Amino acid sequence: MLLINKILNLRMKLNQLTFTRFIAAILIVFFHFGNNTILASSNITAPIVKQANLGVSYFFILSGFVMMIAYSHKKIDFKQYYLNRFARIFPAYFFSLLLILFFQIVHHFPINWRAFLLNVFAIQAWFPGYATSFNFTGWSLSVEVFFYLCFPILLHYFYQKFHKKEILISVILVWLVTQLFFHYSLNTYYKSDSSFSHDLLFYFPSMHLSSFLVGNATGIFYLYLVEKKRHSDFYHLLLIFLLILLYLLLKYPPPVNFHNGLLAILFVPIILSLSLVEKSMPILTSKLSIFLGEISYGIYILQYPVIVYSPAICKRMGIPDGFYSYLLCLCIVSALSYFFLEQPLRRFISNGFRWGNLPKGNTKKTFG
Numbered sequence: 001m002l003l004i005n006k007i008l009n010l011r012m013k014l015n016q017l018t019f020t021r022f023i024a025a026i027l028i029v030f031f032h033f034g035n036n037t038i039l040a041s042s043n044i045t046a047p048i049v050k051q052a053n054l055g056v057s058y059f060f061i062l063s064g065f066v067m068m069i070a071y072s073h074k075k076i077d078f079k080q081y082y083l084n085r086f087a088r089i090f091p092a093y094f095f096s097l098l099l100i101l102f103f104q105i106v107h108h109f110p111i112n113w114r115a116f117l118l119n120v121f122a123i124q125a126w127f128p129g130y131a132t133s134f135n136f137t138g139w140s141l142s143v144e145v146f147f148y149l150c151f152p153i154l155l156h157y158f159y160q161k162f163h164k165k166e167i168l169i170s171v172i173l174v175w176l177v178t179q180l181f182f183h184y185s186l187n188t189y190y191k192s193d194s195s196f197s198h199d200l201l202f203y204f205p206s207m208h209l210s211s212f213l214v215g216n217a218t219g220i221f222y223l224y225l226v227e228k229k230r231h232s233d234f235y236h237l238l239l240i241f242l243l244i245l246l247y248l249l250l251k252y253p254p255p256v257n258f259h260n261g262l263l264a265i266l267f268v269p270i271i272l273s274l275s276l277v278e279k280s281m282p283i284l285t286s287k288l289s290i291f292l293g294e295i296s297y298g299i300y301i302l303q304y305p306v307i308v309y310s311p312a313i314c315k316r317m318g319i320p321d322g323f324y325s326y327l328l329c330l331c332i333v334s335a336l337s338y339f340f341l342e343q344p345l346r347r348f349i350s351n352g353f354r355w356g357n358l359p360k361g362n363t364k365k366t367f368g
Helices: 002-011 015-033 052-071 078-106 113-120 136-159 164-188 196-202 205-227 234-251 264-276 287-294 296-301 303-317 323-350
Strands: none
Touching (some): 015 052, 015 264, 015 287, 052 136, 052 205, 052 264, 078 113, 078 136, 078 296, 078 323, 136 164, 164 205, 196 205, 205 264, 234 264, 296 303, 296 323
């Protein structure tokens, strides 16, 4: 049993997935602010850039996958679990809100204090009209908080009580029902991008729960494959095929909406292929790649605050203002945030709001 746990712990690192977070985060930045770049205008790369916000669904699935890998083999200490989750996402999240608040105060912009408070408590996605208020990318963190609240209950009363086959079938059924409801509602009730129906269908946390559940189920299936030693270089070829298929779907999309987890049909086998490939891929497991993956959360959550400050930053650094200068600033600020804000505060919070080493069982690099 101890040997199996050691093997599982080695597999739990999953460094090859870390860099994919960076790729998804950078593409989302291009989607939001890089519309005038070559990548957004080229016939080859435009289908990816113009639909890069689908990466949020990838984040949700990956989050569910990693949470299952991290917690499936142990009983959750609720206090420590919630401290770890809070420590993982809130330092950079609060920092982004404070940056925007300071900018609005300095420039005498009217401040919507109700929106600010909803963002502070990360519940803005629950209130149509406020989901993308203040730091607009924060809506996905509001959804993640909902996942984190649900996960211990799901783990104790569902994942650790039922057989793998029952869990997989149940999750697939929930995913199918969610997709049917989402597409039916789009065709029947959806009005416009600024409507109540838009916020309800695209931002409301429960509309994304199936993506997280799919990630959980993928984690269970992955652990089963690891136990059976189902590793092979065949996954390299499968990964290439899946990426080509994903690109073709984005370039020649069928008459469906890919949001809210429909692309799980490809994201899931991509995650499994990356996790199960026998030989590591240096481009994904180098120290630089892992580091970029580690700062990807900052890149995602700080993209809006940094762009409002980037003209002043570029002027101070003596570089011309523009998208690529902004992207450089974003990566630098995210790296500084990771080293001097996120990591120290993560240790402080996870240690029960005391300075010192992390509790036993926690690590410096927490993927989930």
